[in-house]
Amino acid sequence: MKKIFLSYITACMLLACTNNQPMTVTVSNPLDIDRSGEMVEVSMDEISNRLKLADTAQIVVLDAEGTEIPYQITYDDKVIFPATVAAKATATYTIQEGIPQPVEVKACGRQYPERLDDMAWENDLVGFRAYGPALQAGGERGFGYDLFLKRNTSEPILEDLYAKELDKEARARAAELRKTDPQAASELLQSISYHIDHGYGMDCYAVGPTLGAGVAALIDNGEIVYPWCYKDFEVLDNGPLRFTVKLEFNPLTVKGDSNIVETRVITLDAGSHLNRTAVSYTGLQESLPIATGIVLHDDGAVKTDAANGYMTYVDPTTGPDNGKVFVGAAFLADIKEAKIVKYSNDEKKQHGNAEGHILATSDYEPGANYVYYWGFGWDRADIKDINAWNNYMANFAQKVRNPLTISIN
Incomplete structure (x- = not known):
């Protein structure tokens, strides 16, 4: 009887291990x-079912050498982790029950109501913002995406940039100093300004009434239907490896219909220079052209490669010596046309003296998602010249059209 009991216990233990x-x-x-470092996704439900996890159980992700890999569970219940795979090769990762090590935050963001409702986000390489309802209420036309440049750090910088820029006490001191020492007042304001690089990043990109660094917009009778600032937002993922925000806009008037509502879901992963953006419109009754635009501030180098699905531009940046910003967009599906559109002198006045846009045009079908990628590099950071940027963009376009695939054993 004792032997039978022990055999039963052993069988139960083996079953539990299995x-x-x-x-x-x-x-x-x-x-x-x-x-290298490209995010892959695995369903958390599938992991839980295969590992037979209890509700409170945690997991770890290991590479082929047994080194723990950081991961994040996203709002739509996917486990994402960075994978590194050689050309035409495979890499193996293990997911098992365990207590993970803390993960350093690489991607994050929030709304900044203290700065006119900016929605700003970043990862270890780049930072961005979309202008909000408070700015629009003041009458300012800020249609496009803005850029925050980063260097010499992989840590989040936006909280520090905004805190200094909006330092009320420092600005009050500067106002007093202007009465007696204008030079000291100017130096104090420069020391807190996010328009000046203090060694780790800055805002020196001009947007104005343009599509900025990659906003997509419908085309109605040959004219861009410029979207104003977002109306509502929901942060869906906030790090450590992915930031996702859903933005909803006030109704647009398209084809005489004033009830067309745009929604964007923007995702930025750690290690990437580009955001994934899915744009959709409710209320639209017919197919229309949609264009992704990058504002032109001068006659800097432009590359459009519709066949391979990307376009780039070398932006001069604002300020005396802030280097060059390499802006670009890549496209999941084929695009019909990518071209430079220059403004007339009168149009320049309406668009903050911008020279025009690069526009990549596709067709938008009602009820669909228009998915594309947009972002930048900086010659003071890891992208040193336009050749490096064009190579990055060409490779990125190949990657999104030929994603990493996974199989589970």
């Missing part, structure tokens, strides 16, 4: 280019 076997994820790269 139910908690690690899960192997094989990531395959179909391209002949190496891919």
Whole structure:
């Protein structure tokens, strides 16, 4: 009887071990280019079912050498983690029950009501903002995306930039100093301004009444239907590896219909220079052209490659010596046309003296998502010249059209 009891206990233990076997994820790269730190996604439901996890159980992700890999569970219940896979090769990762190590925050953001409702976000390489309802209520036309440049750090910088820029006490001291020492007042204001690089980043990109660094807009009778600032927002993911925000806009008038509502879902992953953006419109009754635009501030180098799905521009930045910003967009689906559109002198006055836009045009079908990617590099950070940027963009366009694939054992 005792032997039977012990055999039963042993069988139960073996069954329990079988139910908690690690899960192997094989990531395959179909391209002949190496891919490093690219996010892959696995359903959390599938992980839970395969590992037979209790509700409170945690997991760890390990590479082939057994090194723990950081991960995040997203708002739509996916486990994302960065994968590195050589050209035309596979890499194996293991997911198992365990207590993960803390993960350093690489992607995050929030609304800044203290700065006219800016929605600002960043990762370890780049930062961005979309202008909000408070700015629009003041009458300012800020249609496009703005850029926050970063260097010499992989840590979040936006909280510090905004805190200094909006320092009321410092600005009050500067106002007093102007009466007796204008030079000291100017130096104090420069020391807190986010328009000046203090060693780790700055805002020196001009947007104005344009599409800025990559906003997409419908085309109605050959004219861009400029979207104003967002109306409502919902932060869906806030790090440590992915930031996702959903923006909803006030109704647009398109084809005489004043009830067309735009929604954008913007996602920025750690390690990427580009945001993924899915744009949709409710109320639209017919197919229309949609254009992704990058504002032109001068006659800097432009590259448009519709066949391979990307476009780039070298922006001069504002200020005396802030380097060059390399702006670009990449497209998941084929685009019909990518071209430079220059403004007349009268149009320049209406658009903050901008020279025009690069526009990549596709067709938008009612009820669909228009998905594309947009972002930038800076010659004071990791992208040193336009050749490096064009190579990055060409490779990025290949990657989004040929994603990493996973199989689970």
